[in-house]
Structures are given as structure tokens and as C-alpha cells.
Amino acid sequence: MYAQLVKSEASAEDPIRLAEFQARIDRGEKIEPKDWMPAGYRKTLIRQIGQHAHSEIVGQLPEGNWITRAPTLERKANLLAKVQDEAGHGLYLYCAAETLGVSRDELFEMLHNGKMKYSSIFNYPTLTWADMGAVGWLVDGAAIMNQVPLQRTSYGPYARAMVRICKEESFHQRQGYHLLLHMMKGSEAQQRMCQDALNRMWFPALMMFGPSDKDSVHSAQSMAWKIKMNTNDELRQKFVDETVRQAEFLGLQIPDDALRWNESTGHYDFSEPDWDEFHDVISGNGPCNHERLEARKSAWNDGAWVREARMAHAMKNSERRLAAAE
Amino acid sequence: MATSGITRSATVSETAVFEFLLRQGDNALVLGHRLSEWCGVGPALEEDIALANTALDLIGQAKMWLESAVGEIDDSRSANDLAYLRDAWDFRNLLLVEVPNGDFGQTLLREFFFDAFQLPWLNALSQSSNQRIADIAAKAFKEASYHLERSAETVIALGDGTEQSHQRMSRALDYLWPYTGEMFVDDAIDTHIESVGIAPLPSSMRQAWNQTVDSVLSQAQLARPQSTFAHSGGRTGFRHTEHLGHLLAQMQVLQRSYPGATW
Numbered sequence A: 001m002y003a004q005l006v007k008s009e010a011s012a013e014d015p016i017r018l019a020e021f022q023a024r025i026d027r028g029e030k031i032e033p034k035d036w037m038p039a040g041y042r043k044t045l046i047r048q049i050g051q052h053a054h055s056e057i058v059g060q061l062p063e064g065n066w067i068t069r070a071p072t073l074e075r076k077a078n079l080l081a082k083v084q085d086e087a088g089h090g091l092y093l094y095c096a097a098e099t100l101g102v103s104r105d106e107l108f109e110m111l112h113n114g115k116m117k118y119s120s121i122f123n124y125p126t127l128t129w130a131d132m133g134a135v136g137w138l139v140d141g142a143a144i145m146n147q148v149p150l151q152r153t154s155y156g157p158y159a160r161a162m163v164r165i166c167k168e169e170s171f172h173q174r175q176g177y178h179l180l181l182h183m184m185k186g187s188e189a190q191q192r193m194c195q196d197a198l199n200r201m202w203f204p205a206l207m208m209f210g211p212s213d214k215d216s217v218h219s220a221q222s223m224a225w226k227i228k229m230n231t232n233d234e235l236r237q238k239f240v241d242e243t244v245r246q247a248e249f250l251g252l253q254i255p256d257d258a259l260r261w262n263e264s265t266g267h268y269d270f271s272e273p274d275w276d277e278f279h280d281v282i283s284g285n286g287p288c289n290h291e292r293l294e295a296r297k298s299a300w301n302d303g304a305w306v307r308e309a310r311m312a313h314a315m316k317n318s319e320r321r322l323a324a325a326e
Numbered sequence B: 001m002a003t004s005g006i007t008r009s010a011t012v013s014e015t016a017v018f019e020f021l022l023r024q025g026d027n028a029l030v031l032g033h034r035l036s037e038w039c040g041v042g043p044a045l046e047e048d049i050a051l052a053n054t055a056l057d058l059i060g061q062a063k064m065w066l067e068s069a070v071g072e073i074d075d076s077r078s079a080n081d082l083a084y085l086r087d088a089w090d091f092r093n094l095l096l097v098e099v100p101n102g103d104f105g106q107t108l109l110r111e112f113f114f115d116a117f118q119l120p121w122l123n124a125l126s127q128s129s130n131q132r133i134a135d136i137a138a139k140a141f142k143e144a145s146y147h148l149e150r151s152a153e154t155v156i157a158l159g160d161g162t163e164q165s166h167q168r169m170s171r172a173l174d175y176l177w178p179y180t181g182e183m184f185v186d187d188a189i190d191t192h193i194e195s196v197g198i199a200p201l202p203s204s205m206r207q208a209w210n211q212t213v214d215s216v217l218s219q220a221q222l223a224r225p226q227s228t229f230a231h232s233g234g235r236t237g238f239r240h241t242e243h244l245g246h247l248l249a250q251m252q253v254l255q256r257s258y259p260g261a262t263w
Helices: A017-028 A039-058 A060-067 A073-098 A102-111 A130-150 A156-185 A187-205 A217-224 A233-249 A275-285 A289-302 A304-325 B012-036 B046-069 B079-085 B104-125 B131-160 B163-179 B189-193 B201-220 B242-251 B253-258
Strands: A259-261 A265-267
Touching: A039 A060, A039 A073, A039 A102, A039 A217, A039 A289, A060 A073, A060 A130, A060 A289, A073 A102, A073 A156, A073 A275, A073 B012, A073 B046, A073 B079, A073 B242, A102 A289, A130 A156, A130 A187, A130 A233, A156 A187, A156 A233, A187 A233, A187 A275, A217 A233, A233 A265, A275 A289, A289 A304, A304 B131, A304 B163, B012 B046, B012 B079, B012 B104, B012 B131, B012 B189, B046 B079, B046 B104, B079 B253, B104 B131, B104 B163, B104 B201, B131 B163, B131 B201, B242 B253
Parallel strands: none
Antiparallel strands: A259 A265
16 A cells, blocks of 8 residues: 555535535546545545655665666566556656646655655665565555555546556566565575565555554545545455465465464454554654655756756747747 | 687687677666666656666667577577676677766766667668577667667757756766767677678768767757777777676676576
8 A cells, every 4th residue: 555644634615515526426426637626635635646656756766776686687677667667657646646736846845855755665675686576576465455446436537547557566466476486496595585575574564554443543534535445454454365375375474473364254363563663664764764765855856957957958949949930 | 607708719700690799788788787777766757767668678688689699609508697697808898888877967978879879780780691680680779769869859958958957968978978989990700790791890880870979969069079089898898997897796796696596
């Protein structure tokens, strides 16, 4: 789940219009950019789509960390293609957010000054090549759990972006899983890398779904607006149920002693992640928060001259065209 | 480990095709690797995507060239072995592609110099007497057309843009210019390859390259340097820059650290 703890805003607006708006959503109609919408709906969506977009572009960094060390030409090409897809997802999502009246530059500004967040998962380091498998399998896997239902979200541009993104994410997830499958058939050192990756990433992946429902303060309004389709705990349970079997097939041990199948519920019981750690990470104290944000800020600042030059060149070109036409 | 270069006992004609294919493959591999270093930190999201896309094309081309090279040697090495288990002295890429990226402008100017060579070169190779080489070149030519369009357009915009961007591009031009001449130096391998109809002499690309470069530099308001001095040693493997060793140390780390493992 790329959007966590998105604060939803109630709207103090004309109750009749609000009721009509809610009725459209209840009928399953899509809300389009030019339609009337409550200010709170707009604000909440900007936060959610913006956070999702930021997660895509910050998410390039932990994988980019291994592109120059990818061990074969095929793996290098696959990883490059995956990271390129993520930049593409960022682009669709910033465009979807722009339809709500916020520019990409404004969203970047809010990312850089800490007013907007990105998913907590990208504040964890990628330490071995197996992490490239684990990120695809677990992180993209968790993202899919959240994003498949979002294909039915009420805001048209967001729903349509999700359709394309989901297709690519499920490809990434399979690719990650196959990378691990291959390594698990390899040497002891390779198997150790895989288990180590799962040990480090399991709980951070569970945190991707956001806090437990009992502590999740923003859900009700977002669910009524169909901006959020399932509760955090529902999605987390679904993720655990699917992932445990995949881990067994890989021959990996989920790092949770309390994990066991519960006949009566038909689900796995599992330990909650350490929510103190989660709050540390989202408040800036994760292992890589500093590196990730600095990397984005310096990319933006170092690239300013390029963006300015392109603008200046475009202006000069149009002046030249005008002069030539006179 | 085994070496891939010309051994003392081998004649030029025995190793020329292998060497020729390494030159094509190593250029694509090393430049693709350099571009991949930009992952996630480009000046705009569109540039990130375009850089990754170009890198991806080049890595794909490297794979095709190196797979062909493997067909020319009678040992059990794979394309991946060639990429990941050779030392710097066995690499046959131009020095131009191995020097560091510098800023975005320098990266794109280097890309432009390379693309301006590749387009006529691949076009000529698509007529090669060697069908496999002709097929790879035809596929790579389509990609190179797009690469050249983009790198030329970027060089023009940045040269023409602001005072700062103009200065940066002038500095990049001064730095990169002495690395361009190596593209056109013919040696015994080139002469042999030309004699059997596989490829024209690299020196015969000079005119087309000059035309493209002069036109783009002039639109970019950049003065073509007068110097004809050219660094060399990459295509022959005689003397690479210090930079290649670092690039390979990073690129090859897993294959070197876990010998025999497959990934």
C-alpha cells in the first residue's frame, strides 16, 4: 500500500449537494475532474494520489541502488525496466493529481519540505541482491493488494491510472518471486541472502497497509467516498494468507513464531508489526529517511539548470518563430 | 581467468570478427551502464524515464553483440561471462563511453557524440555480409535513431538555453572533444573486417558525423573545438582510463564474489 495514514477531510458544504455527491458514488458513478466535488474529497484525494506518486519515485531509489550491480545482463535489463515502469507510474499519478488542481511542482515542493509523505517501506535499505527479489515479491505484492480494489475507486483518473499500474505491478511481483526462486536453488550463500531479505522486510511489508483498524482514524470518510476500498486489517490479512504459502514454496521461513493457520477463522494468525518502529519511520527516523529525501532534493536542485535551460530555449524558439513570421 | 583479447599466436584474421563484436558489445554495455547510474536522480521525471529507456536499449544491444561474439570463440563462455568476468584490459569499448557521467549536460553531450556515430554506422552494418551482424544492426538502428533525436534536441536546448547552461555545455564540450577522435581510427582489425565486407572502415563515418555534429553544435550556439588531438586505447584495450576499473568493480561484484553462482 503506497498511501498510508492519509488524513481525510470532512466537508462543511451544502448538505444537499453533499448528499447528491454521495448518491452518485453509491450508484457506482465515476467522479470526473470537471464535476462538482466536496473540498474535502478533493483534498483527501490530492493527499492520497500525491503520496502514492511520491512513493513511486522515491521507490526508484532502493532498487536503483542495485542496477549498477545487477549480476547478469538479463537481470540488469529487467531491473532497469522495472524502475522505468515506476517512474512511469509516478508520471500517471502526478497527472491524475494535476486534474484536481495541484501541479507536479507543488507536490514536489511538499515532498521536499516534509509536508507530504511517501510509503514507509522505502525508508528501509536494500542490502543484498536478494532484496531485489524480496522488494518485487513483498512490496509490489502488498501494493497490488491495495491497488486492485482501487481500480474501482470513485475518482475516474485515479481508477484508470490504477488499471495500468496494476498490470505492471503484478508483472514485477512475479519477476521478484522468480528471482528468489532461482536463488533458492543456488548456493548456501544465495539462500542465506534470501532468508535475510525476508527477515528484514517481512514486518516493514506488513506496515505498508497502515495502522491497525482500531487505530486508523481516517478510514470511515474515505471508505464512504470510495477513495479507500478496504480496511487496513482486511488487506493485511489477505496479504499474509497469500504470502505464507508462497514463502513455503520458496523454502523460506516467515520470521514470526506466532504465525499459524487458524482453522476456525480460515486465516493465518500472525504477530502485529512493531508500531513504535512504524511511527519512528514515518516521523523521519527510519534507516534511510535522510538518504532518500536528500537524494530526491539534490536530484531536483541539481537538475534546476536543465529545466530552466529547456524553458529558456523554448521561449527563444517561439520568439524566433514570431520574428520570422513578421 | 581466460583472456579474450588477441593472443600472441593468433592472427588478425582469426580473431578479427570476435574483436569486432566485442567492440560493438562493449560500447553498448559500458555506455548503458553509465546511463543506468542516473536511475531515479534525473532533472525531471521525463528525463529519468528517457535515460532508463536508452540504457535499456543499450544493454539489450550489448547482449545481442556479446552473444554473437560467443559464437566466434571455441570455449564455453557465455555473453554474461564476457560482460562480468573480463578484466579492464580485455574490454574493447571507446574511452568516450567509460569516462564519468559528469552533469546531465555532459552525459547527454557524450550520448550525442556516440549516437551521431552510431546512426550511420549501424545503417552501414545493416548491409553487412554477415547476416547476424546485419540483423542486430537493423534492430539497433531503429533505437539509435530515437536516441540521436533526443540527444541532439537536448544538446541544442541546453547549449542555447541560459547563460549557465551554455557555460556548462561549453565545459562539457571541452572535456569530451578529445575522446571523440578514437571513433574514427582504423587499425588492422578494421581493415580486415572491411576487406571481408562485414563493415566499412570507421574513418569513413567521419563525414556524416561531422555534418551532424556541426549542425547540432551550431544550433546549440556552441563553437566546435579546433583541436584534432584524440585520446585512444579503448578500442584496442591497450590503455583504458582509470575510470573503467571502478565501473567494472561495481558491475562485476556479484559474479566475482560468488564464482560459479547463477542468478
